[in-house]
Amino acid sequence: MNIMTEAATEELLEKKMNAVPLKMVGKDVSVYYGDKRALYDVNLNVRENTVTALIGPSGCGKSTFLRTLNRMNDTIDGCRVTGSITLDGDDVYDPSIDVVELRARVGMVFQKPNPFPKTIYENVAYGPRIHGLAKSKADLDLVVEHSLQKAGLWNEVKDRLQEGGTGLSGGQQQRLCIARAVAVSPEVILMDEPCSALDPIATAKVEELIHELRANFTIVIVTHSMQQAARVSQRTAMFHLGNLVEENDTDKMFTNPDDQRTQDYIMGRFG
Numbered sequence: 001m002n003i004m005t006e007a008a009t010e011e012l013l014e015k016k017m018n019a020v021p022l023k024m025v026g027k028d029v030s031v032y033y034g035d036k037r038a039l040y041d042v043n044l045n046v047r048e049n050t051v052t053a054l055i056g057p058s059g060c061g062k063s064t065f066l067r068t069l070n071r072m073n074d075t076i077d078g079c080r081v082t083g084s085i086t087l088d089g090d091d092v093y094d095p096s097i098d099v100v101e102l103r104a105r106v107g108m109v110f111q112k113p114n115p116f117p118k119t120i121y122e123n124v125a126y127g128p129r130i131h132g133l134a135k136s137k138a139d140l141d142l143v144v145e146h147s148l149q150k151a152g153l154w155n156e157v158k159d160r161l162q163e164g165g166t167g168l169s170g171g172q173q174q175r176l177c178i179a180r181a182v183a184v185s186p187e188v189i190l191m192d193e194p195c196s197a198l199d200p201i202a203t204a205k206v207e208e209l210i211h212e213l214r215a216n217f218t219i220v221i222v223t224h225s226m227q228q229a230a231r232v233s234q235r236t237a238m239f240h241l242g243n244l245v246e247e248n249d250t251d252k253m254f255t256n257p258d259d260q261r262t263q264d265y266i267m268g269r270f271g
């Protein structure tokens with residue numbers, strides 16, 4: 001019988017994870033809102049075709065870090081980022097980077113479903129059209145269909161593509177936003193508490209979807225729910241007061257974390 005010691009199991013896990021290529025790398029990332037520092041020298045790797053969950057108490061900097069990955073912080077007045085973030089080895093803050101292009105490669109799904117006030121079809125077709133990803137109307141129809149399929153929404157909407165996206169239920173709207181993100185063939189999808197406005201059934205559907213999307217995309221998700229982090233992610237990063245406390249295999253993080261602060265947070269002792 002082969003009984004592995006805890007240390008051997010951890011070593012094996014680490015070896016396995018180290019074999020997964022790095023998609024995005026954050027090095028010494030600090031973020032300031034005016035004079036206020038929100039992140040302190042964060043070093044965090046995002047691995048390919050992996051779901052990485054960002055957890056930690058309110059205000060610890062999860063969303064701030066998430067937004068550095070596709071430069072959404074650029075849109076906030078007075079926000080300054082130092083350190084470096086790379087995507088496939090390229091600095092995303094390099095002045096020569098086209099930010100629109102970057103956000104197509106690193107897409108985002110927000111907390112509150114925010115479909116455009118347009119038809120279901122147009123919500124999904126808009127991105128591929130502006131990025132020139134479809135050569136003909138037939139091409140575009142296919143992109144729309146495939147994106148809605150990947151978002152697990154096609155069967156529910158295929159007969160009402162010309163109806164308004166805002167007429168869908170909250171859960172359907174969020175899956176429509178996921179279809180919209182997927183439509184431009186991103187490499188990374190950032191999700192900022194994507195289920196916080198959804199009921200348990202819609203949440204379960206989105207979580208199932210995250211599982212499926214991992215085959216084709218790299219996903220980073222901010223969540224307040226530790227159960228959700230445990231269910232959907234393979235890696236978890238714990239933030240506290242703007243610091244990255246620990247980044248680890250999700251199972252290990254929730255059973256035997258390295259840092260006492262993670263243990264305390266998981267046990268509900270703060271936050």
Ligand SMILES: Nc1ncnc2c1ncn2[C@@H]1O[C@H](COP(=O)(O)OP(=O)(O)OP(=O)(O)O)[C@@H](O)[C@H]1O
Nearest residue numbers: 033036038056057058059060061062063064065076
């Ligand atoms: N636009 C902003 N202007 C000024 N300060 C900000 C801004 N956005 C965030 N902050 C501050 O930066 C810190 C980190 O906030 P952030 O939203 O990243 O935390 P979070 O962990 O995602 O929190 P929550 O779980 O409550 O969403 C907080 O102190 C917050 O008040």
